[in-house]
Amino acid sequence: MKHFDKSEYLEQDEFLNTLKEYEEARKNGEDIYLEIDVLANIANYYETHDNSLAAIDTIEYAIKLFPGDIYPLVFRARMAILIEDNIEKAKEYLKAVIDKHDIEYYYAIAEIKIAEGHPELASKYLKRKADDIDEDDIESYFIEVATLFTDYKELELAKKWIDMSNNPDDPDYWQIKGLIELGLGNLKESENIYNSLLDKDPYSSEYWNQLASTQLLNSNFSDSVSSSEFSIAINPNDPDAILNKSNGLFGLENFEESLKYSKRYTELCPNEYSGNMLQGMALTNLERYDEAIDAYNKALEKCPDSDPAKNEIYEELTNALALADKFDEAIKIVDDCYRNSGSVEAILNKGNLYLLHGDIASARDTFERASKESNNDPETFIRISASLMDNGYVEMAYKILHCMLNHDEAQSDKIYVFLAACCKTLGYDDEFKDAVKKAVKKTPNEAKNILKDYFPENMDPKDYYKYLTNTKKD
Numbered sequence: 301m302k303h304f305d306k307s308e309y310l311e312q313d314e315f316l317n318t319l320k321e322y323e324e325a326r327k328n329g330e331d332i333y334l335e336i337d338v339l340a341n342i343a344n345y346y347e348t349h350d351n352s353l354a355a356i357d358t359i360e361y362a363i364k365l366f367p368g369d370i371y372p373l374v375f376r377a378r379m380a381i382l383i384e385d386n387i388e389k390a391k392e393y394l395k396a397v398i399d400k401h402d403i404e405y406y407y408a409i410a411e412i413k414i415a416e417g418h419p420e421l422a423s424k425y426l427k428r429k430a431d432d433i434d435e436d437d438i439e440s441y442f443i444e445v446a447t448l449f450t451d452y453k454e455l456e457l458a459k460k461w462i463d464m465s466n467n468p469d470d471p472d473y474w475q476i477k478g479l480i481e482l483g484l485g486n487l488k489e490s491e492n493i494y495n496s497l498l499d500k501d502p503y504s505s506e507y508w509n510q511l512a513s514t515q516l517l518n519s520n521f522s523d524s525v526s527s528s529e530f531s532i533a534i535n536p537n538d539p540d541a542i543l544n545k546s547n548g549l550f551g552l553e554n555f556e557e558s559l560k561y562s563k564r565y566t567e568l569c570p571n572e573y574s575g576n577m578l579q580g581m582a583l584t585n586l587e588r589y590d591e592a593i594d595a596y597n598k599a600l601e602k603c604p605d606s607d608p609a610k611n612e613i614y615e616e617l618t619n620a621l622a623l624a625d626k627f628d629e630a631i632k633i634v635d636d637c638y639r640n641s642g643s644v645e646a647i648l649n650k651g652n653l654y655l656l657h658g659d660i661a662s663a664r665d666t667f668e669r670a671s672k673e674s675n676n677d678p679e680t681f682i683r684i685s686a687s688l689m690d691n692g693y694v695e696m697a698y699k700i701l702h703c704m705l706n707h708d709e710a711q712s713d714k715i716y717v718f719l720a721a722c723c724k725t726l727g728y729d730d731e732f733k734d735a736v737k738k739a740v741k742k743t744p745n746e747a748k749n750i751l752k753d754y755f756p757e758n759m760d761p762k763d764y765y766k767y768l769t770n771t772k773k774d
Contacts, residue, residue, distance in 0.1 A: 359376045651667045
């Protein structure tokens with residue numbers, strides 16, 4: 301969990317000269333003695349420049365020079381978890397730690413428990429260890445633990461830990477709290493936090509990036525692009541800022557500019573799939589399908605099999621293939637995905653492809669199969685309704701959603717936002733108002749994403765119903 305601040309080194313010739321000296325020695329197979337904090341910063345430098353192998357090599361060299369020292373062993377254990385997906389190897393490194401009462405050791409043990417799928421046990425362990433923490437360090441302990449759970453998307457636990465802190469003057473407190481609120485979908489709260497942080501530190505590209513991410517999720521695309529531009533002005537090669545700007549431009553349907561920035565992101569982060577995926581999406585909307593297919597295939601090569609985004613990339617790829625009149629190839633890929641994963645998502649994707657192809661009978665059979673294999677999961681019916689709407693079969697989607705309303709076992713808070721969209725398209729004005737009223741109460745973020753085009757720009761979803769009831773018909 302301990303992160304050394306490399307910024308003070310990176311701006312100094314001293315660090316760069318030391319890095320060069322270190323690399324020359326290692327290249328020639330020679331030993332070079334450096335202090336532990338310098339080696340730590342070299343390892344961090346490699347890690348932040350997407351060179352995990354060099355980071356691991358450096359930290360293993362540090363372990364050789366300083367056997368039993370807490371930091372290199374904890375660093376290496378984390379790399380074993382995050383890069384190599386090898387928890388047993390991480391445990392072996394931690395066994396070699398001499399001082400097992402160091403706070404960094406506590407964090408590492410907890411991280412192993414989280415990685416093993418036991419976040420609650422990790423939280424209980426850290427609560428016990430809180431008794432060993434000096435009073436002067438307890439506030440930073442709460443924040444670091446909240447950060448650990450945030451890193452692993454255990455946001456409910458992270459919120460419990462950050463709420464234990466009583467140090468709102470610490471910028472780290474607000475930064476982590478902002479990330480937690482963002483992850484929990486409390487977008488307005490998160491946006492307010494980052495705006496407040498920027499009032500105090502307007503030259504923080506990290507805060508601008510996090511604000512842009514919040515605005516993206518809140519569908520405030522123009523604001524997100526503006527925040528990204530502030531970050532780019534501070535650091536023209538900030539990959540997060542460039543990716544956020546590409547996403548924001550895509551949301552504004554400025555596909556040419558989005559494509560430009562997604563390509564720039566890929567140049568900066570050639571091993572990341574997000575840039576290629578965004579390129580594919582922009583190219584699809586520009587009807588440059590063959591180029592889009594190539595971009596999606598590159599994204600698939602880079603995306604780990606365990607990443608949930610892989611299914612989304614396959615969905616976008618098969619959609620592009622169908623639009624490029626390569627329907628049979630698209631269906632073959634979907635069938636291969638299903639054989640490999642057995643996922644309902646693959647079946648739903650196949651049904652959507654049949655709709656694109658105008659084969660409503662095959663789509664119906666495929667969707668029936670999806671509902672059966674998902675045990676009539678309400679989310680599956682929501683996905684089917686969304687697919688029907690996207691392909692122009694709004695009346696059919698409307699009937700499915702109404703059917704869901706009449707069955708207790710098929711309830712979902714998302715029903716109302718999709719029902720509202722159907723009613724608007726079909727001209728059912730009174731029912732549209734009623735559905736909007738329920739949608740903004742139950743799923744305000746989804747309401748904004750799906751219904752925003754029916755309301756003034758940047759209007760808060762909580763004001764949608766009031767706007768409808770106070771607006772006279774033309």
